[in-house]
Amino acid sequence: MKGIFSVLVENKEGVLSAISGLFARRGYNIDSLAVGETDDRSVSSMTIVSTGDQRTIDQIEKQLNKKVDVIKVRRLDEAKSISLEMMLVKVSCTPANRSSLIELCQITGAKIMKVSPKFLLLEYHAEPEGVEDFIDLIKSYGILDIQRTGTISLSKT
C-alpha cells in the first residue's frame, strides 16, 4: 500500500539527513520526498510518499514521531487529500511532428516554456498518476531531459 506523510520538522541542518537516514536504516522505501519552508521559517514541511505493507506504513509514522526534530506527522488519505507533482521536460521534436506535440500540450494543459529547433521545454503538473500518463504520451517523441519535484500533498479538510 501507499503511505503519504505530511511532516512538519524543525528547519535545521541535519534534519533532512536524519529523516532520510531513518528510511535507509530501517529499509523503508521513499518513493518521493519534497521539502520546503513554511510560513514560519523555523519550520519545514515535507511530503514523503512511501510504499509498504500495513505494518511498515504504521511503523514509518511511529518512527517519524519519535524523532525529536519532527514536530508533527500526518498520514494523508489519498481520497481525502490533494496531491500534485510538477515536472519540467525537454521533448525532442522535428518540424514535422512539432504541431502534433503542441496540440497534445493544448489538450493536456502542459505549458510550453521554451521552443527550440530540436525540442520543446514543457512544464506540466498534475496528480502523480496524471504525470505518469503524460510521460507515456510524450515518450514516443523522445524525452531528452526530465526533472520531477516529487509529490506534495495537503488534506482537503
Add this chain to the structure above:
Amino acid sequence: MTGAEAMVKCLEAEGITRVFGYPGVAIAPFYEGLYNSSIEHVLVRQEQNAGHAASGYARLSRKPAVCCVTSGPGATNLITALATCYADSIPIIAISGQVSSELLGRDVFQEADMTGATRSFVKHSYLVKDPDDLPRIFKEAFYIASTGRKGPVLIDVPIDVQNKKLSREFKYPDEVNMRGYKPEVKVNLQQIKKVVAALDKAKKPLICAGGGVILGDGEEHIRAFCEKFNIPVVSTMMGIGVMPKKHPLYFGMLGNNGKPYANKAVGRSDLLIIVGARLADRAIPKPENLVRRVGVIHIDIDTAEIGKNMGPTIPLVGDVKDIFEALMEQEIPVADQSWIDELEEVKHSTVDPRVFSDKLVNPNLLVQMLSEKMDDNAVYVADVGQNQLWSADNYVMKNGRFMTTGGMGTMGYSIPAAMGAKMYDPSVQAVAVCGDGSFQMSMNELATIRVNQVPVKVLVMKNRFLGLVREYQYNTYDSHYSGVRLYDWPRYDKIAEAYEMPFFSCSHDADLEKTLDEFLACPDACLMVCDVDSEDRVK
C-alpha cells in the same frame, strides 16, 4: 563566562558530581573547566569504557550519567558504547570535543563527523554552533535522555565554541520547550478497559517483563500487581531482576537461551501481557506465531515498539508505574491457582538434558553459589558469551540488580559497567562476571579500578576459548573451530600482580565455596579466575 565554563555549570545544575572520560586537545577547554570545578573526572583507559562506566552508573542511579571524549579517534572509540546504550535504552550524556567550527567539513586532523556517524545510535544529538545555546542544549539533552524511552544523547562541541564567551549571563533554564518532543503520555482509560476485559476472559494470563520495567522503576508495581491477581511472570534477559528468583509467581527467563519451562509457559498461556520488552529475535524467534494462539497485551512507553516485531495486540502506551497504578484499581478476577499449579508441574517435570564436566568448575553451580552468597542488594554485571547465558540462567536474584547488555551484546561491558555502578554507590557490592575473551576486551580498566580504589570484584570464567562462538561452530560447522582459541594467556595471577590486586583461583567444584567466600570477603578490588571446561555448553 566561556562555553567550556558554561558546560561545567550545566553539569553542576544537573547535579552531576562525576564524569568518565579521556581528554585530547579538542576537549581541553572543557577539561580546564572541570579542573576548576568540584566535579570529579575519572580517567578511563579507553573511551568505549567511559561510555560503559557511565552506563553502569546510570543504571544504578536511575539517572543520566556523563562521559566525555575528544574529537576524531576519541569520539569514534566511544561509538560502540553509544550503540550499546541505545540498544539497551540506557540514559547517558556523551560530550565530544570537535575541531573548530570554521574547519568543519574540511577533513582536518582529528575531525570525525560525530553527529553524522552516530545518527542511528543515539536518541538525539547536537552539534553546538553558539555558546549561548549551551544551557538550552544541556537542559534538553538531560531531559531527552531520561524521559520517554531512555537513551544516549550526544553533544558535540567545537573547540572554538568552548573557548568563546557567552554574550549574555549564564542562566540554566528551568524547563524545556521542544515542539517535537512530548514524552509524557496520559494513560488511556479506554485501553485500560480493553485490558481489563481481556484479563476478565483469560484463564491463563502470563506477564512477560522486560528491561523497560526496570528503566521505568516499575519492579515494585509489577510485583504488587502479579501478587494481587495471582498472575505468573516470566522475564526477558533485560528483565531479570524484576522478580526475585524464588518468588512463587516467577517462572524464569524466556527465549532462545532461557528456561524451557518459561517458554512452555508462554506457549500455554492464553493471554500474554508484555511489559517493557521489544521481544526481539532472541526472546521469541517467531512472535507472529504467538498472536494466532493467544491474546496479547503490549505495554510500552515507546509506541513504535508496539507492533514492530509482533502482530496485532491490545496496545497500552505509557509509563509502567502509571499504567500499573491504574490497573491495580480495576476489578480484575484473581487468576485461578490451577494455572500456577500447572506451571509448577511443567517446571518440575522439565529436565535439563545438558551434562557438565565434573573435571573443572561447573558454571551453573558457580553462578548459583556466587549470587546466593552475594549481598542482598548487590550488583551483578554479566558480560557476553556463554558466561552471560550461564549467569542469566542461574543468577539468584534477591533484592539487587542484574545488569548486562541484552540488546547489543557488547563484549567487555562488565568490568567498566560494574566499576561505574560501584562508583555511584560504594556501599553496594559489585561483581563483574566475564569470560576470558570479554575480560581481555576491557582488562585495561583494572588500572582505573586500582588507581581510584574502586573495590569491584572481577570473576573470569576461563575456558580458553571464545566459548559461545565455539559452541556455535560445534553445532553449525561440525566442530571446525576457527579463530576462537585464546589459549592460556595472559597469566591471570600475573595480571592481578601487575595491578597489585588480590588474586583467587579455583579449578574444582570442591574448592568453590571456600574460594568464593574469600573472594567476597576481600575488601579490595580483586580478581578471581575459575577454570571451566570448554566442552560445557549453554544448550
